Amino acid sequence: MISFELSEEQEIARSAASGLARSTLAPAARAADEAAQIPSSALNGAWALGIVQAVADPAFRTMEQPTVLNALVLEELAAGDATVAAAIAASVGFAKAVAEQGSDRQRAELLPPFVSDVPRFAAVVELDGPLADDTAANASVTRVADGFRLRGGATMVLLAKPSTHLLTLVKCDGRDEALIVPLDTDGVRVSKIHGTLGLRGLDWASVAFNGVTVPASMRLGETASANVQRIRDASRIALCAMLSGLSRAVFDFALPYSKTRIVHGEAIARKQAIAFKLADMHVAIDAMRWMGLKAAAELDRSPEAPRSARLAQLYASDAAMRIADEGVQVFGGHGFVRDLPLEMWYRNARSLSVLDGLVGA
Amino acid sequence: MISFEFTERDRQLIEEARRQAKLAAKYARDFEDAEDSLLPHAYPEADGCPDVRALLEAFVQETSGHKIINALLYLEDWYGGVPLREHRYSLGNTVLKIAGTAEQYDRWHDRTIAIGLTEPVGGSDPASVRTTARFDPVSRNWIINGEKIFITYAEGCDAVLVLARVLHPDQPQRLSTFIVEKGTPGFNVGPQIRKMGIRWEDTAALSFADCSVPAFNHVDGDLKKTLQSFSESRPVVAAYALGVSRAALDYTWIQLGNAGVEPDYNARLATQPMAAARLLSLEAEWEATWLTVVRAKWIEQREGPGKVESSMAKAMGGMLARRVTQACIDVLGAAGLSAAGPLEKLFRDARIFDIYEGTGEIQRLIIARHILGYSPKELN
Numbered sequence: 001m002i003s004f005e006l007s008e009e010q011e012i013a014r015s016a017a018s019g020l021a022r023s024t025l026a027p028a029a030r031a032a033d034e035a036a037q038i039p040s041s042a043l044n045g046a047w048a049l050g051i052v053q054a055v056a057d058p059a060f061r062t063m064e065q066p067t068v069l070n071a072l073v074l075e076e077l078a079a080g081d082a083t084v085a086a087a088i089a090a091s092v093g094f095a096k097a098v099a100e101q102g103s104d105r106q107r108a109e110l111l112p113p114f115v116s117d118v119p120r121f122a123a124v125v126e127l128d129g130p131l132a133d134d135t136a137a138n139a140s141v142t143r144v145a146d147g148f149r150l151r152g153g154a155t156m157v158l159l160a161k162p163s164t165h166l167l168t169l170v171k172c173d174g175r176d177e178a179l180i181v182p183l184d185t186d187g188v189r190v191s192k193i194h195g196t197l198g199l200r201g202l203d204w205a206s207v208a209f210n211g212v213t214v215p216a217s218m219r220l221g222e223t224a225s226a227n228v229q230r231i232r233d234a235s236r237i238a239l240c241a242m243l244s245g246l247s248r249a250v251f252d253f254a255l256p257y258s259k260t261r262i263v264h265g266e267a268i269a270r271k272q273a274i275a276f277k278l279a280d281m282h283v284a285i286d287a288m289r290w291m292g293l294k295a296a297a298e299l300d301r302s303p304e305a306p307r308s309a310r311l312a313q314l315y316a317s318d319a320a321m322r323i324a325d326e327g328v329q330v331f332g333g334h335g336f337v338r339d340l341p342l343e344m345w346y347r348n349a350r351s352l353s354v355l356d357g358l359v360g361a
Numbered sequence: 362m363i364s365f366e367f368t369e370r371d372r373q374l375i376e377e378a379r380r381q382a383k384l385a386a387k388y389a390r391d392f393e394d395a396e397d398s399l400l401p402h403a404y405p406e407a408d409g410c411p412d413v414r415a416l417l418e419a420f421v422q423e424t425s426g427h428k429i430i431n432a433l434l435y436l437e438d439w440y441g442g443v444p445l446r447e448h449r450y451s452l453g454n455t456v457l458k459i460a461g462t463a464e465q466y467d468r469w470h471d472r473t474i475a476i477g478l479t480e481p482v483g484g485s486d487p488a489s490v491r492t493t494a495r496f497d498p499v500s501r502n503w504i505i506n507g508e509k510i511f512i513t514y515a516e517g518c519d520a521v522l523v524l525a526r527v528l529h530p531d532q533p534q535r536l537s538t539f540i541v542e543k544g545t546p547g548f549n550v551g552p553q554i555r556k557m558g559i560r561w562e563d564t565a566a567l568s569f570a571d572c573s574v575p576a577f578n579h580v581d582g583d584l585k586k587t588l589q590s591f592s593e594s595r596p597v598v599a600a601y602a603l604g605v606s607r608a609a610l611d612y613t614w615i616q617l618g619n620a621g622v623e624p625d626y627n628a629r630l631a632t633q634p635m636a637a638a639r640l641l642s643l644e645a646e647w648e649a650t651w652l653t654v655v656r657a658k659w660i661e662q663r664e665g666p667g668k669v670e671s672s673m674a675k676a677m678g679g680m681l682a683r684r685v686t687q688a689c690i691d692v693l694g695a696a697g698l699s700a701a702g703p704l705e706k707l708f709r710d711a712r713i714f715d716i717y718e719g720t721g722e723i724q725r726l727i728i729a730r731h732i733l734g735y736s737p738k739e740l741n
Binding site for chain 2: 001002003004005006007064065068143169231233253258259270272275276278279280282283284286288289290291293294295297298299306307308310311314315318336
């Protein structure tokens with residue numbers, strides 16, 4: 001039965017996240033971007049909303065539509081600061097994969113630290129080839145007696161420094177596998193990246209795997225291959241949610257400005273060239289958030305949602321980039337200067353839309 | 362709780378409608394060189410096929426709702442090209458329902474009533490209507506004079522609901538609506554209009570020369586009530602656009618598959634064939650439009666037609682159909698031009714959706730006024 005009505009619980013979570021985004025995240029976003037560091041007040045506040053804890057805590061495992069709820073919260077967080085949202089989404093991605101697909105032992109060992117009052121980080125990465133300064137010719141994954149051996153790297157990893165583990169998505173013998181790699185494993189090298197286009201507070205690094213051995217006990221699910229598609233789908237839903245939030249921030253900022261900015265004797269909002277841009281933003285934002293929520297609802301009742309999740313992310317990536325772009329344009333020169341958030345949103349929109357696979361909802 | 366899952370009954374109705382659309386598809390080109398013909402009430406294949414609209418009425422409690430499913434049934438009709446059974450979505454009937462008295466409704470509800478809105482000088486600006494309805498104090502009849510163009514169901518309808526400027530000695534000038542039945546002296550239907558696409562659709566001009574109608578035919582629908590009917594119909598037009606776009610995408614994917622190109626939902630767009638990447642982006646837009654249409658209808662089911670949500674659906678649908686059909690021919694190359702395949706027709710048909718029942722620009726004006734809190738005077 002088709003319904004667009006949020007449950008009371010979802011509405012409460014959304015509203016709490018929205019309040020935090022307005023009061024704490026948005027005001028701190030510019031300074032965080034300049035300093036390339038998320039302030040702990042913002043991070044602690046977002047962490048305290050509890051979506052990572054709910055994923056990791058067995059007590060919440062009976063929750064209805066957890067992915068929908070996470071998507072709603074991530075959207076609101078990203079409307080305040082996409083950097084903070086992405087940090088939380090990284091831990092959600094890791095913890096959710098372990099909670100849903102880990103063996104009993106993996107769950108017991110890896111999840112309790114996430115049920116905590118202080119933020120804990122872990123991320124999902126894709127083994128995507130050799131790094132520029134690597135000696136390895138190609139990324140490779142081989143089966144060895146007691147597990148897997150990894151060579152290659154992940155070019156852009158968020159929050160690698162504070163993270164404890166990386167859930168590494170690989171292909172082995174033609175099958176998708178998810179391998180849990182503690183960051184202190186021999187052969188794992190983290191190299192800080194100095195300066196990124198956007199989402200600058202995420203302390204980006206590249207991670208090289210120089211012949212890293214992952215024991216079979218750290219293969220997600222242990223005895224069989226994990227459903228990696230599900231992990232990817234959750235990542236795309238998270239991205240769609242965050243892109244929706246970011247787009248809303250642009251729209252909400254541009255709309256009142258366009259009504260007060262007088263050019264040639266009248267507000268620019270009264271000119272179709274500007275009014276139509278805003279109308280298009282409004283339409284696209286509504287469409288993208290429902291696409292993400294549809295994919296989330298699908299993932300909550302089926303093992304995977306490859307089509308809806310991918311299409312949601314594709315649509316949101318395109319639309320959010322366009323919205324951030326037009327947001328800058330509405331403000332003209334003011335959109336280009338760093339006093340206002342438009343240029344930051346423009347950079348962040350480009351960054352979020354290429355982060356396929358690094359986060360989760 | 363949000364859900365996008367069809368009920369068992371939804372699925373059954375939509376699948377049956379798709380099956381029937383495929384049966385009707387062989388007639389889709391019949392009107393290309395026979396625009397003066399009217400759509401038959403039903404094609405022979407309709408015999409033995411259940412009437413999905415009747416099933417929807419009968420089992421509506423088991424569905425996601427009448428408005429949502431009805432729109433999705435129209436999507437299926439357009440997937441086939443022509444409906445296996447004709448079921449007219451006539452706006453004149455909608456205005457009669459909104460603005461007519463019980464007696465008026467009783468008299469005409471089972472007739473097809475076209476809507477007469479557009480005039481030679483007023484398409485997107487219905488307030489500029491020049492057709493007049495003059496009150497004759499002697500006969501107490503209304504005398505209609507004027508011309509309407511681009512009227513759907515002009516020939517096949519039983520009557521037309523005309524928007525006209527009221528000239529009454531005791532009343533201020535205003536716009537109102539009048540039902541003029543076929544056969545009324547002075548009411549003439551022009552020849553079928555030669556169109557780029559949707560050639561099966563009955564479209565002609567109407568003229569009224571001292572056309573006298575009784576006071577009973579005055580349906581008190583002002584411009585606002587008349588335009589309100591669009592809030593119901595616009596998402597349905599967007600559903601048409603979804604149907605045409607779906608047909609174009611399905612055909613193009615099959616052709617690409619024959620050439621060894623398959624979509625990869627996991628690979629980045631940049632690392633798959635350009636053709637697949639382009640189509641995936643359009644699939645995303647299709648899905649976005651589908652949600653916008655279903656949401657508009659969901660809102661209508663709960664609160665009545667939402668003007669802004671309807672315009673949002675229509676704006677999305679109109680642009681989707683343009684982009685999809687243009688891209689599909691581009692992707693398949695010159696082969697897409699041949700009338701042996703469906704694309705050239707879909708391309709021509711698709712262009713109307715961003716024009717009729719309010720152009721994309723009109724939809725954007727409505728949306729923009731809403732979000733900005735502007736009156737039509739402040740933003741036009």
